[in-house]
Amino acid sequence: MKTIYQNEKLSKYNWFNLGGPAKIFFKLQSVDELKKFLKNIEDKKYNFHILGAGSNTLFRDGGFDGVVIKLGNNFSYTKLLSENEIEVGAATLDKKVSDFASEKSIAGLEFLSCIPGSIGGAICMNSGCYGEEISKIFCSLKTINFEGKIETYTKDQIKFFYRGNNLKKDLIILSVILKGVKSDKQKIQQKQKKLINKKKETQPTRVKTCGSTFKNxxxxxxxxxxxxxxxxxxxxxxxxxxxxHNNFFLNNGSAKSSDIENLIYKVKERVYKKTGTNLDLEIKIIGKN
Ligand SMILES: Cc1cc2nc3c(=O)[nH]c(=O)nc-3n(C[C@H](O)[C@H](O)[C@H](O)COP(=O)(O)OP(=O)(O)OC[C@H]3O[C@@H](n4cnc5c(N)ncnc54)[C@H](O)[C@@H]3O)c2cc1C
Known part of the structure; x- marks a missing residue:
C-alpha cells in the first residue's frame, strides 16, 4: 500500500477544503513504518505537522514545506477494556467513539457525537461542548516522538486547559484510553440525539468551515x-x-486560504477596536503563503 506521497494537495484533508501541497505526505499505518521513515530522513531537517481529521486546521495556499503525517486506518479502532473503559486509536473519529461507548452502555462520551474531528485532535484541542470536554473522561494516552520513542502519559501527567494541553508538540498521539460511567443505553442514545439536534439548531451544517474560529x-x-x-x-x-453562527467562517467554494486568513485578521481588528477584546485563534493556521 502506498504510504508516502509527494506534493500531495492538503485541500483534500481539511474541512475548509483549502491549502497548497505538502512536500511529503505520510499516511502512517504502523509504528515500524514511522521508525523506518525517520531513519531514512535522519540527515534532513524537515518540519513536521501531524494532521487529524483537519476539522480545526487552515492550511495556507503555499502548502507545507515539510512532512505532514496523517495516521491511517490501522489507527482507527475501538476496544472495550472494562465495563466503563475503552481504548481508541488516535485516528478514530469522535462520533465513532461516542457511538461505540453508547453501544456498550457507557455514558459521558455523548458530546463526542457532535464534534467532527479525530480523538488525537480532540486531545490536542481539549475539545468539548455543552459543559463537557475530553479532559473529563481522559485516562491515559500513548505517543511516539520523532526519534521513534514510545511513551505513555497518564491523567496526572498532563495539564489540560480551555482548547489545549501542555503536552510537548513533537509527539504523535497513537492511542487514548477514555473512561465513562456505566448507564442505560437508551438514555445515552437520547442524550446523543439531543446534543446533535441542539448543534443543528445553532450551527451551520454542510458548509466548508472549521467550526469556531476564535476561542471564547x-x-x-x-x-x-x-x-x-x-x-x-x-x-x-x-x-x-x-x-x-458568527464565529464560523466559511469557504463559499471559491475562497483561497488567504481570503479566510485575511477575514480573520480583519474581524479580530474590528472586534478589538469596537469592544477592546483581543480574540485568540482557536483554529490552527499552518504552512506558508
Ligand atoms: C462543524 C464543526 C463543528 C465543531 N464543533 C466543535 C465543538 O463543539 N467543540 C470543539 O471543541 N471543537 C469543535 N470543532 C473543531 C474541531 O472539530 C475540533 O477541534 C477537533 O477536535 C479537531 O480534531 P481534528 O482531528 O480534526 O484535528 P486537526 O484539525 O487535524 O488538528 C488539530 C490539532 O491537533 C493536532 N493533532 C491531531 N491529531 C493528532 C495526533 N494523532 N497526534 C498529535 N497531534 C495531533 C494537530 O497537529 C493540530 O494541532 C468543530 C469543527 C467543525 C468543522
Missing part, C-alpha cells in the same frame, strides 16, 4: 462580540461569516 474569551462569547462589532456581513473573496 473568559465569560464572553466570540460570536456575540463579532456580531456586536458589526462584522457579520464582512466578506473577502470567497470567504464569509456564517449568519447562523
Amino acid at each position: 474569551p473568559k465569560n464572553k462569547k466570540a460570536w456575540k462580540l463579532i456580531k456586536l462589532s458589526e462584522c457579520s456581513d464582512m466578506k473577502i473573496g470567497g470567504a464569509s461569516i456564517s449568519q447562523k
Whole structure:
C-alpha cells in the first residue's frame, strides 16, 4: 500500500477544503513504518505537522514545506477494556467513539457525537461542548516522538486547559484510553440525539468551515462580540461569516486560504477596536503563503 506521497494537495484533508501541497505526505499505518521513515530522513531537517481529521486546521495556499503525517486506518479502532473503559486509536473519529461507548452502555462520551474531528485532535484541542470536554473522561494516552520513542502519559501527567494541553508538540498521539460511567443505553442514545439536534439548531451544517474560529474569551462569547462589532456581513473573496453562527467562517467554494486568513485578521481588528477584546485563534493556521 502506498504510504508516502509527494506534493500531495492538503485541500483534500481539511474541512475548509483549502491549502497548497505538502512536500511529503505520510499516511502512517504502523509504528515500524514511522521508525523506518525517520531513519531514512535522519540527515534532513524537515518540519513536521501531524494532521487529524483537519476539522480545526487552515492550511495556507503555499502548502507545507515539510512532512505532514496523517495516521491511517490501522489507527482507527475501538476496544472495550472494562465495563466503563475503552481504548481508541488516535485516528478514530469522535462520533465513532461516542457511538461505540453508547453501544456498550457507557455514558459521558455523548458530546463526542457532535464534534467532527479525530480523538488525537480532540486531545490536542481539549475539545468539548455543552459543559463537557475530553479532559473529563481522559485516562491515559500513548505517543511516539520523532526519534521513534514510545511513551505513555497518564491523567496526572498532563495539564489540560480551555482548547489545549501542555503536552510537548513533537509527539504523535497513537492511542487514548477514555473512561465513562456505566448507564442505560437508551438514555445515552437520547442524550446523543439531543446534543446533535441542539448543534443543528445553532450551527451551520454542510458548509466548508472549521467550526469556531476564535476561542471564547473568559465569560464572553466570540460570536456575540463579532456580531456586536458589526462584522457579520464582512466578506473577502470567497470567504464569509456564517449568519447562523458568527464565529464560523466559511469557504463559499471559491475562497483561497488567504481570503479566510485575511477575514480573520480583519474581524479580530474590528472586534478589538469596537469592544477592546483581543480574540485568540482557536483554529490552527499552518504552512506558508
Ligand atoms: C462543524 C464543526 C463543528 C465543531 N464543533 C466543535 C465543538 O463543539 N467543540 C470543539 O471543541 N471543537 C469543535 N470543532 C473543531 C474541531 O472539530 C475540533 O477541534 C477537533 O477536535 C479537531 O480534531 P481534528 O482531528 O480534526 O484535528 P486537526 O484539525 O487535524 O488538528 C488539530 C490539532 O491537533 C493536532 N493533532 C491531531 N491529531 C493528532 C495526533 N494523532 N497526534 C498529535 N497531534 C495531533 C494537530 O497537529 C493540530 O494541532 C468543530 C469543527 C467543525 C468543522
